[in-house]
Structure formats: structure tokens, C-alpha cells
Amino acid sequence: MQALTTLARRATLARSVRLLGEFRFEQSDPARFYGGLADDTVALVEDLWTDVTGTASRGRTVLDVGGGPGYFASAFSAAGMQYVGVEPDPSEMHAGPAGEPGAGTFVRASGTALPIATGSVDVCLSSNVAEHVREPWRLGAEMLRVTRPGGLVVLSYTVWLGPFGGHEMGLTHYLGGARAAERYTRQHGHRPKNDYGSSLFAVSAADGLEWAASTGALVAAFPRYHPRWAWWVVRVPVLREFAVSNLVLVLRPS
Known part of the structure; x- marks a missing residue:
């Protein structure tokens, strides 16, 4: 595995506490939550690029699969990277941090069938998307395909059995995904946005590690x-x- 010395210096307990504390604002103050998450994601990609390639990330092309509203676009553009977002939901594509169109370029498409040329981007990122995809490793394979040799694929996802696996259903997902979704529906009068079996799936850490190892391209997992x-x-x-x-x-990819 690759030694991530730059990233390791930033991975402090204070950062962990700050990030986890922001999750309580996801519904009440999305600008605060997604803005902070975007800034941290940019720092993550910058550190990974430096650690793995030994060069600066500025000027590199970043393809963000499922980036959603323009918070990520604005943060990556401010860091000097060329941002391209892929999002299947048109209502999410142009919602910038202040209600204005986000920076960068957006493409409406599915992450499992990217309309992007093979080997055409420096970094392909997917943050908290794989658990919402019925075939997450098909998504991973597409991310590898579009990334140039020597570039980076950064696939980050929520593990099902972790404390946040149920998303807005809370810890009830430990009762089973379908049961948790039904319980949420009874309590709130509508299905959860992250509905088990349709927009939320049980993705394990073991499956992700096994898939990544099978590609021969894995350099780090944390x-x-x-x-x-x-x-x-x-x-x-x-x-x-x-x-x-x-x-x-x-x-x-090599």
C-alpha cells in the first residue's frame, strides 16, 4: 500500500470530530454541511495526488461522479482544478452554494455508463455515491476506464453496517433495510429519500476491498x-x- 504521509498529517482527531459534528446540519443547514464536506474533499484529493504522484494537483482535471449541487464544483474550481460533474438528476446539476449556477462543467448521465472518453481525466472521484447504486463495482470499473494511466480514482462510500449506513433512517438499519424503511414511512408519512432497495443498498467494506484488489490498481484504503x-x-x-x-x-490505473 502507498504511504500517505501528507494526508496522514491532516488526519487528526480534531478533523474527525469537526466532520462528524457537521453531519447534524445536513438537513437543517445544507450549505454548512455540504460546503464543509466539499472543502474537506478537495483537501483529500490534493493530499492524495501529492502523496501518490509527487506533483501538485493544480490544473488537473477532476471528474466527480454524483457530485450533486455546486458545492464541490465551486471548491475544486477555487483550488485551481478543472471540474466536470456527472449527475443523473437535472435538479441537482446547477444548484450552486448561493442558489446560482455552480462553477465547472456538468454532464447529465449515469455513473455506471459514463459518456466520457477512456483515459481522459486525471482524477475520477465519487463521494458517498456507491451505496446508492445497484451495481457499485460497475461504477468503479467505469471510473477506472475514464482515468488516464498514472491518474487517480478516489471512491469513497458509506459502509452499510457502520453507524451511518441507514442514512436518515438512523440506527434502525440494524433491524434490516426493508424493515427500517417501512418503520421510517410509518413515522414520517413518506418513504425515506434513501430508500433501501431502490436508492440505498447494503455495500460492505469487504466487497469494496475485494473488488479494488481484483483490479490490480489499489494503492490505498482507509x-x-x-x-x-x-x-x-x-x-x-x-x-x-x-x-x-x-x-x-x-x-x-496503469
């Missing part, structure tokens, strides 16, 4: 919201399913 001293949990079967929360897979 829990996104943990401090560096807790990254070891990724190496422990069973424990990682409950403790990792969000798994980052970093691949470098």
Missing part, C-alpha cells in the same frame, strides 16, 4: 473520517464493517 492512528481498523475483518463508517479506496 476510513475517511478516522484519525490516522485508527486507520488500522480497515485491516480487521468483521470489525471494519461496523467501525469504518466510510471507506476510501484509492486506485491508480
Whole structure:
């Protein structure tokens, strides 16, 4: 595995506490939540690029699969990277942080069938999307296809058995996905946005690690919201399913 020295210096307990604390504002103050998450994601990509390639990320092309509203577009553009967002929902494509069109370029498409030329981008990113895709490793394969040799694929997703696996259903997902969705519907009078079996799926840490290893391109895997001293949990079967929360897979196509 690649030594991530630059990223490791930023992966502190203070950062972990700050990021996890922001989750409570996802519904009440989305600008605060998504803006902070976007800034952290840019820093993550910058650090990974420096650690893996030894060069600066400025000027590189970033393809963001499922980036949603323009928070990520604005953050990556401000960091000097060329941003292209792929989003299947047209209502999400041009919603910038202040209600204005976001920076960068947007393409309406599915992440499992990207209308992007093979080997055409420097970085292909997907943050918190794979758990919403029925075939997550088909998404991963497409991300690898469009990334140039020597570039980076950064696939970050929420692990089903972690504490955030149920999304707005909370910890009831430990009762089973279908049961949790039905319970949410009874309580709120409507189906959850992240509805198990249609827009939310049980994706394990083990499946992601197995897929990534099978590609021959895996260079690093770590829990996104943990401090560096807790990254070891990724190496422990069973424990990682409950403790990792969000798994980052970093691949470098050759």
C-alpha cells in the first residue's frame, strides 16, 4: 500500500470530530454541511495526488461522479482544478452554494455508463455515491476506464453496517433495510429519500476491498473520517464493517 504521509498529517482527531459534528446540519443547514464536506474533499484529493504522484494537483482535471449541487464544483474550481460533474438528476446539476449556477462543467448521465472518453481525466472521484447504486463495482470499473494511466480514482462510500449506513433512517438499519424503511414511512408519512432497495443498498467494506484488489490498481484504503492512528481498523475483518463508517479506496490505473 502507498504511504500517505501528507494526508496522514491532516488526519487528526480534531478533523474527525469537526466532520462528524457537521453531519447534524445536513438537513437543517445544507450549505454548512455540504460546503464543509466539499472543502474537506478537495483537501483529500490534493493530499492524495501529492502523496501518490509527487506533483501538485493544480490544473488537473477532476471528474466527480454524483457530485450533486455546486458545492464541490465551486471548491475544486477555487483550488485551481478543472471540474466536470456527472449527475443523473437535472435538479441537482446547477444548484450552486448561493442558489446560482455552480462553477465547472456538468454532464447529465449515469455513473455506471459514463459518456466520457477512456483515459481522459486525471482524477475520477465519487463521494458517498456507491451505496446508492445497484451495481457499485460497475461504477468503479467505469471510473477506472475514464482515468488516464498514472491518474487517480478516489471512491469513497458509506459502509452499510457502520453507524451511518441507514442514512436518515438512523440506527434502525440494524433491524434490516426493508424493515427500517417501512418503520421510517410509518413515522414520517413518506418513504425515506434513501430508500433501501431502490436508492440505498447494503455495500460492505469487504466487497469494496475485494473488488479494488481484483483490479490490480489499489494503492490505498482507509476510513475517511478516522484519525490516522485508527486507520488500522480497515485491516480487521468483521470489525471494519461496523467501525469504518466510510471507506476510501484509492486506485491508480496503469
